[in-house]
Amino acid sequence: MGSRICKWRWIFLYYLTQYKDTIYTGCVFKITLHLKDTALLEGLYDYLSKYFPNISFNKYNSRTNKGIFVSKHVSLNISNIKDIGNIVIPFFDIYPVLGVKKMDYNDFRNIYNIILSKGHLSPEGLAYIQHIRNNMNDKRTVF
Secondary structure, three states: OOOOOOOEEEEEEEEEEEEOOEEEEEEEEEEEEEHHHHHHHHHHHHHHHHHOOOOOOOOOOOOOOOOEEEOOEEEEEEOOHHHHHHHHHHHHHHOOOOOHHHHHHHHHHHHHHHHHOOHHHOHHHHHHHHHHHOOOHHHOOOO
């Protein structure tokens, strides 16, 4: 019996939403696996919850699965700005990303720093973040 390779995708995201006159913005680190690999993602959730007890995977605290979303795939999202700064960024600073993902991570970290310094509250800062975002992930052109 052969072993099965777990195919997973992880991505650095930035979101921008507007409700009435208020703009909400933030960073999201997302890991996605096939539905049959749910146990692996639940293990990662348990690990992070053990070492970072105040971690908030999403705003739906009443959900039993917290930050794990299920469809054909399962995803674990970390979106709390403090968790991004205390867990995600230090992890990828210690264990650097290679290739195109490194550029995405650097852009993600730049956006995080802009948000942390409240630069996203000015129209110029928001435009700069949008410029960075428009070149991230699948929008990036690599020669």
